[in-house]
Amino acid sequence: MTDTLFDYFTAGELPTPTLPTDEAVALFRESYGLDVDLQSLGSQQDQNFLVRPVGDGEPLGVLKISNPVFSETEIEMQDAAAAAVAKAEPGLRIPEIVNGPRGPMTGWWETSQGRLHARVISFVSGATLTGSGYLAPRVVERLGELAAAVSVALASETHPASGRVLQWDLQHAERVIAEIAATEPDPEVREYCATAAAAALAALAPVVDALPRQLGHFDVTDDNVLRPHGVGTLPDAVIDFGDVIDSWAVGEIAVTVSSVLHHDGATYASTLPAIAAFDRRRPLSDDEITALWPLVVLRGVVLVLSGRQQVRLDDANDYASGALDREFEILRRAIAVPIDVATARIRHALGRAGTPAPVWQNASIVPDAVRAVILDARTISPAADEGAWLDDDALERAAQRLLESGADAVVLPALVPALLGAPSRTPEEPATVPTAASVWFAVPTTLVLPAAAESRGGEIAVPATGGILRVSSSSAEVPARTRVRVLLTSLDAVEVPDAVRPSDVPGWSAVVGDATRALGLAAPAGAPDDLLERREAVVAEVQEHYYSRPPQIERGWREYLIGVDGRVYLDMVNNVASVGHAHPRIHAAVSRQTRLLNTNSRFHYAAITEYGERLAATLPDELDTVFFVNSGSEAVDLAIRLAMAATGRQDVVAMAEAYHGWTYASDAVSTSIADNPYALETRPEWVHTVDAANAYRGRHRGADAARYAPEAAAKLRALAAEGHAPAAFLSETFYGNAGGVALPDGYLREVYAAVRDLGGLAIADEVQVGFGRLGSWFWGFRQQEVVPDIVAVAKSIGGGFPLGAVITRREIADRYRTQGYFFSSTGGSPVSSVVGSTVLDIIEDEGLQGNARVVGAHLKTRLAALGERHPLVGTVHGAGLYLGLEFVRDRETLEPATEETAAICDRLLDLGVIMQPTGDHQNVLKIKPPLCISRESADYFVDMLDRVLTTGF
The missing domain is CATH 3.90.1150.10 (Aspartate Aminotransferase, domain 1)
Structure with a gap:
């Protein structure tokens, strides 16, 4: 090893040191005076060992034996860069040279493989992101934050060794690729890489002279960050400063985001959180944004070719061979969309002005006499009703129906998400946005094409200004009732897929426009994207929605x-x-009844009687009297009030950790802290609880769960002895809020008997489990082989319509008169009653x-x-x-x-x-x-x- 700076282009092959472990142990003892155990770690071009003192399980550090091609000055630069980052970012964990009994553990070893530089850097605990597992957006964002922190920390640093030439330095990517490609034996790999590199270099060329430079880490990747052990932790450590150089500053984030691409489910868009985080801390210039994705592509090409070369040189290097597949995946995903598209998407994510979308500047290519109509294929289109969107030919059939209704032409606009024909059950976001406008004509039609348009096999490619398509002809003959795609693009048409994912539209709209104007119609206005913000501005915050950024x-x-x-x-x-959602029988029933009558339930009409009879018929004979309400909360509230009226008592016993509703009474008996963190503290005096009868994680588990029932019965008797004889015992018949936990066998039988012995009533909350959901039982209480005194039910009985019911015995219902009258305007209204009967029909008829x-x-x-x-x-x-x-x-x-x-x-x-x-x-x-x-x-x-x-x- 000399002080000459490393130059990849003159160094030749770089096989890693392969010092035997036994020899390394002996040299460690000789140099540092310690007996250690060494465990080999992977590396691309150095040799690394995890160091543990003999007999002590705690790591002392990492022994790094540098590749002999690197000079001492370069190694010192790596350590200096690490120290600079550690000083600038005290919140980050950065490795440093370990001090041993004889001082800093760094220096030269005379080995069987020649003179090698060895040093021990501190062990940084935690786990890397190595492998191709999924990276959550917050983790990706954190990678960008770390890259920015390192970039800012090193921005003003200089070092004599910073001008060394590494194969990973993206400013040398063109030459690196050319040299390694010449040794690549697989012609398909060579061609694949050459095509990708050519596109990237062409996109990069206009800005290379304007890109700012600085000292950088240039390897803040998934392999070189660590997060503390534990759930939900984020990386807080950066290791391996082996690639420190002076280069284009934007290369820092380019290298980082490239490492995201091989992870499960990742696409180029998956890297956007990292890019945005980097830009917030270290703003990217316009030129750097232009350069970013071409550099990601070049990084992918270099990784593929270098990895394959390293395996050819050193077939025993498991680290290099194990990375081949993921390196190829990085490149595949980097070039999955054109560079212009990726760059436009990045600009959009950063809130920067992008390239204007191609627009139609000429007159219509459709004859003036043609009367065209828009085909609405969106999610809310009537053409998608009753599952019609599931049919592969849904779009075609919708177009033909419009032609049959008298339209001269039917136009499907470009860049508008289409549900018709969209797939179901897709693990990735499907491509539902057509890139071309489509047109169907009722009769054969001649289109007058602009110069440079291209017509081929059912597609007409119309170039935007500066387009590159060939001149074909001045007109195109379109047969009747045949779909023709009209593509307006600044790219070669072969680069544009038929459809793209909605999240990719901000990128594709920079190179693809909507040719609807060319077909004689105004393009439809896009929907505003501020709906969630508007909701949060007007709807009470406590009325939450699922997910932080929910789909609409x-x-x-x-x-x-x-x-x-x-x-x-x-x-x-x-x-x-x-x-099921949008059941056509419910729609038909509601539509028909609203044409007839919908009024409050005090009027006399057939629907309430017929539904009440059918609902009661599903229950034991003694439960023969029905109250109708609008929701489960109202049903539970009314059930409690019925029990209080029937017994003349105020106290209610409920099972702990349950949720029953949001009205005053139903909320009072709800003790789930997930729904109300203050439920236990704010419970009124008339509410008492028994243990949650959870045989899995409750106080009594497994066979011991049989103890819940006698303990609950004892609690009821103790309350009565204290002068708080219960009006009712209330529980779900299947412990729903805990996740569908079955009550112990016989639980309700024993507890119901105890509350009845004390003159109270048994209330079954069937809001979630009733109506056939349990499969083997229509009602949850059937599983427990009991009959409650009062049943509260809602949710499923309306199939999405606001409908609830309380069913009890006639004598209990009659006692409510002591509390005054009961009235629910829309509970049991004609429409709600018809809906309830229809739901019963559907459950029975469809099994x-x-x-x-x-x-x-x-x-x-x-x-x-x-x-x-x-x-x-x-x-x-x-x-x-x-x-x-x-x-x-x-x-x-x-x-x-x-x-x-x-x-x-x-x-x-x-x-x-x-x-x-x-x-x-x-x-x-x-x-x-x-x-x-x-x-x-x-x-x-x-x-x-x-x-x-x-x-x-």
Whole structure:
């Protein structure tokens, strides 16, 4: 090793040092006076060992044996750069030279492989992001923050060795690629890399002379950051300053974001949080933004070619060979969209002015006499009603219907998300935005094309100003009733896909315009994107919405919910839409009844009587009298008031950790701290609780759960002895808020008997579990083989319509007269009653209770199997389509995995599944989809959950 700075182009091959471990141990003892154990670590071009003192499990540091091609001055620069960052950013953990018994552990070793430089740098605890697991947006953002912190810290630093030439320095990428490509034996790889590099270099060329330079780390990647062990931690350490050089400053973030691309589900858009975070701390110039994505592409090319070369040179280097697939994935994803598109998307994310979208400057290419109409293929289009969007030919059929109705031409605009024909159950955001306008003519039509337009096989490519398409002809003959795509673009048309993802539109709109004007129509105005902000400005904050940045849902169908961007989500949480979203029979019933009558329930009409009879018929004979209300909260509130009126008492006993509603009485008996953190402190004196009868994580577990019932009975008797004889005992019949936990066998039988012996009543809250959701039982109390005195039910009985009911015995109902009159304007109205009857018809006619039993059993089996592979899975609760998957950090202590559950739900949304946590610890997935869910959808849910648990969240 000399003091000559390393120059990659003259150094030749760079095989890593391969000093035997035994020899390294002996030299360590000789140099530093310590006996240690060494564990080999991976490296691209150096040799690294984890150092532990013999007999002591705590790491002393990392022994780094530098590649002999690097000079001492360069090694000193690395250490100086690390020290500079540590000083500027005291909040970051940065490795430093370790002091041993004989001073700093750094110097030269005479080895069997020649003179090598060895040093021990401090061990930084934690875990890297190595591998290709999923990176959450906040983690990606943190990578950008770290890259910016390092860049700012080193911006004013200089060093004599900073001019060395590394193969990783992107300012030399063109030459590096050319030299390594010449040795690449695979012609397909050579061609693939050459094409990518050429596009990147062309995009980079106009700005290279304007890019600012500085000393930088240039390797702040997933492999070189660490986060503390623990849940939800973010990287706070930067290691491996081996690539410190003076180069283009923007290369710092280019290298960082490239390392994101190989991670599960990542796309170029996945890197935007990192780029935005970098820009906030260290603003990017316009030229740097232009250069950024070309540099990412060049980094990908260099990684691919260098990695393959290193394996050819050193086939025993497992570190290098293990990286080949992910390095190729970085390049594949970097060039998945044209550089112009990626750059425009970055500008949009940073709030910078972008390239104006191509616009139509000429007259219409359609004859003046043609009367064209717009085809609305959006989520809210009537053409998508009743699941029509699921058909592959939905768009074509909608166009033909408009032609049949008398239109001369039908135009589908470009750059507007289309639901018609969109896929369901997609783990990635689907491409639902057409890049070209489409037109269908009722009769054969001649289009007058501008110069440079290109017509081929059902597509006409219309270039924007400065376009590069060839002149073809001055006209094109279009046959009748045939779809023709009219593409307006500044790119070569072959680079433009038929459709793109909605989130990519800000990028593609810089190179693709809407040719609707060319077809004689004004382009439709885009929808404002401030709806969430408007909601939060006008709706009470406490009336929350799911997710911090929720999708805008404007359509439902069966077990699906659909966003305005055409993304179809699998709804696994919505027991309100019990018989499926947008059921046509409910629509027809409401439509018909609103044409007839809808008024308050004091009038005399058939619907309330007929529905009341049908509802009572589903229950034991003694439960024969019905009250109608609007919601579950009202139903529970009324049930409590009925019990108080019937017994003349005020005290109510409820099960702990349960949720029953938001009205005064239903909220008073709700003791779930997940729904109200102050529930236990603010409970009124007339409310008393018994332990949550949770056999999994409650006070009594397993077989000991049999103790809950006698203890609850004893509590009832003790209250009576104290002068607080209960008016009622109230509980869900299946412990819903905890995640569908079944009560211990016989629990309600013993507790109901005890409260009745004391003159009280038994109230069953069936708001969530009733109406066939459990599969084997229509009502939850049937599972416990009891008959309550009062049943409260809502949610599923209206199939999404505001409808609730309380069913009891006639003598209990009559006692309510002591409290005055009961009246609910819309509870039991003609429309709500008709809806209720229709829901019962659907459950029976479509066999939805049976579907809940069969699909639910299959789903529970598959969920339970996840526990065999994923330690986070504690258990599966519930029955039918009322299930709960509980996550724990330790299956012995049952420490709840609260943060993990929230992150899992967020990741599932990215994969097209709507799921939310429940339980006092918010560590249970509440799985209660519409009763019509298919086996295929249930499998998709488990498959996506398995992917999340496997690849990360």
